[in-house]
Amino acid sequence: MNGTGDDGWSEGRLLDVTQPAAPIGYGIVQPGPYVRNGVPVIAIRDLDNLSDRTTHRSSPSIEAAYRRSRVTAGDLLISVKGTTGRIGIVPTGFEGNISRDVARVRLTDAHDPEFWFQLLRSFAAQQILQLAAVGSTRQELSIGTLKMLRFRFPDRPEQERIAEALLDSDRLTRALELMIAKKRAIKQGMMQQLLTGKIRLPGFTExxxxxxxxxxxxxxxxxxxxxxxxxxxxxxxxxxxxxxxxxxxxxxxxxxxxxxxxxxxxxxxxxxxxxxxxxxxxxxxxxxxxxxxxxxxxxxxxxxxxxxxxxxxxxxxxxxxxxxxxxxxxxxxxxxxxxxxxxxxxxxxxxxxxxxDLDEQREIAAVLGDADAEISALRNRLGKAQAVKTGMVQELLTGRSHLAIKNAAS
Known part of the structure; x- marks a missing residue:
């Protein structure tokens, strides 16, 4: 690992920040047979939403043979075959396994998993991962290559501050996405009722x-x-x-x-x-x-x-x-x-x-137009929140900007 720079950030290999026992490894080669109450197996398709447990489960006997690839809360996951570079983090309370197309990265206590999750998803890190992949028809990242990839990072206290700030931004984005989905569902229900006459607006009887x-x-x-x-x-x-x-x-x-x-x-x-x-x-x-x-x-x-x-x-x-x-x-x-x-x-x-009655048509259109305006306003807020997150990633995950240390409560 190289020395610390003027901005307090260090540069080192991914191997240098992982636990020595089983730092980076592939998942199980044959995840089957699938059984209803078996051990969950995370595949590439599951990396974007690990809070929803995968429905594919392997038998305990198969999983036991690949215990070194078991994943637990805080482990980072990287897709290494086919669609390379997709990143996941194992949520609290989850224990299971990973498929052969996914690699696990287990960090030492000196590093914050949420920070590294955000770092590895950043544009700069994704470029590193994509350039490291080989293969013309089917891309692949080898474990040996992953271990040698170099990244810049601060000490754990700053990692935690950066991770919390970016998580807050993600929570806002997710809340807005859920609100938009809810408003769209409400509008859809309104359309089904108002555009068929099943529900009439007050004052109209024609x-x-x-x-x-x-x-x-x-x-x-x-x-x-x-x-x-x-x-x-x-x-x-x-x-x-x-x-x-x-x-x-x-x-x-x-x-x-x-x-x-x-x-x-x-x-x-x-x-x-x-x-x-x-x-x-x-x-x-x-x-x-x-x-x-x-x-x-x-x-x-x-x-x-x-x-x-x-x-x-x-x-x-x-x-x-x-x-x-x-x-x-x-x-x-x-x-x-x-x-x-x-x-x-x-x-x-x-x-x-x-x-x-044309007036009834116009009133119905106005109600639905108001719903559209609400959704449009939320989409604008979402776009701004995503732009802010992009700016934060560019500043905080490169060391160009630093977050102030909060004073202890008196």
Whole structure:
């Protein structure tokens, strides 16, 4: 192990920070036979969530033959075959074994497992692990190579402070993820009730109609977009491709395109102009199954892998129908074939439950829009929390920044 640098951090091999008895080792070669009440065996697929005990369990007799690969709380796990470099840490209360594709790292008392878990997941450490892997078709990290890999680290007190700070950040991120999942589930339940009339909003008593999408609007396919017309960042009309649905800011409304055209160009290519408030979606290719629907904010052209629903606004509110279509799996209409696609007959047949009162449609859309706004705000908070965590990792796990030592309570 090298000496301590000016920042108080040392550099050494992974072998230097592990317990000498069985520092780094592979798991069992043959984890079977699997038995209901046997010993848990952790595989690569389990590393991202070790709090959920693996369902694969080996018989005690098989496990006993590989006792050196037994893992206990605080052991670090690294995938070493196939998908190399995935990191796990064995949670408190867990005892089991690991498969042959996973290596165990057991640290000495001078090192904090949570710090090393965070360090080995960092971008810099992942680069080290990936460069150390060999193999063209199936990557592999040998135990000998792992032992020789070098990392920089501080003493244990600073390791613990860094680990706690990063764990706090992870807890916030996880809490936000759970909150988003909960809000999405609540919204889904609201959609199933409000968009079918099973639950009515106060003050509305008018009947609902059972219709089809073709009764409330018309579907139009997009137009071919020759390459010679592509690439302009300005023009009278945006020309949307399916990929534009991924653009930041286009999560609900299609407000920005990567390509624009002039009126003369539109006429030259014979592109169909879709009106403001049309609902657009993919109609050809695997993107159909992504179930993305968007609303145009201005008159636009769309490519021939997309289609638009142009509503009769005297019968249907665009935001209500948007939510209804979001709740309808268009992929279920696709016939088995080489290329997934939707045709006009299928689209016109989509069932629609519709309040005859436009105000009720608008109120339902507003309630669901509020739910979307809550989820969007939480997603923004999550993005900021993840950005903060990235910055903390870059600063704290490199020694560029140090956490102050907390004063003892008086």
């Amino acid at each position: 009947v609902w109609e059972e219709l089809h999408a073709g009764d409330i609007g018309q579907f139009k396919g997009g137009s071919g977009f020759p390459v010679r017309f592509q690439g302009s960042k300005s023009g009278k009309f945006p020309f949307f491709k399916v990929s534009d649905m991924n653009n930041e800011g286009n999560e609900l409304f299609m407000s920005g395109a990567k390509n624009y055209i002039s009126e003369s160009q539109r006429k030259q290519m014979g592109a169909v102009l879709m009106p403001k408030q049309a609902i657009v979606f993919a109609k050809v290719g695997a993107a159909v199954f992504l179930e993305r629907k968007r609303i145009l904010t201005e008159s636009s052209c769309i490519d021939n892998n997309m289609a638009a629903l142009i509503l009769d606004d005297t019968r249907a509110d665009v935001r209500f129908i948007y939510h209804m279509l979001t709740n309808f799996p268009m992929g279920s209409l696709v016939a088995t074939g080489a290329l997934p696609s939707l045709n006009g007959r299928q689209l016109r047949s989509i069932p629609v439950s519709l309040p005859t």
